[in-house]
Amino acid sequence: MCLVMRLNWLWLKPKKLEKFIRDQGFSGNSYKVLLGDMRELAKTTKDAESKPIGLSDNIAQPILPFHHHIITNYGKNSFIWMGPGPIINITDPKIVREIFKKHDIFQEQRSSVAKLLVSGMVVYEEYVTYDS
CATH class of the missing domain: 1.20.5 (Single alpha-helices involved in coiled-coils or other helix-helix interfaces)
Structure with missing residues (x-):
């Protein structure tokens, strides 16, 4: 019973949510077990922090680098994964x-x-x- 509940929480429910969100017209990364987009978020944040901000730079990229990356790649109506739960971006x-x-x-x-x-x-x- 416990194994079925964990399988549902870690894989079945997130994949079902992903299909539902994509059917609504949103795009984003595919679900990755347990971590979701956390590794990519950490990497883009670390890269952004290592670069200085210029006066003429777009402020969104250094302040929210991962969200800027997702919106640039997947559009203004997109989603990201924070662990097994999706976060939907609607602009x-x-x-x-x-x-x-x-x-x-x-x-x-x-x-x-x-x-x-x-x-x-x-x-x-x-x-x-x-x-x-």
């Missing part, structure tokens, strides 16, 4: 908004600009009167 704002709305995470801002300006002025007035 399209429309898709992100759709996901947030579907799961009630993202809520529309309901305050008007005029209301914010008036409340800001009131707060400013209060601070001025206390300082005087």
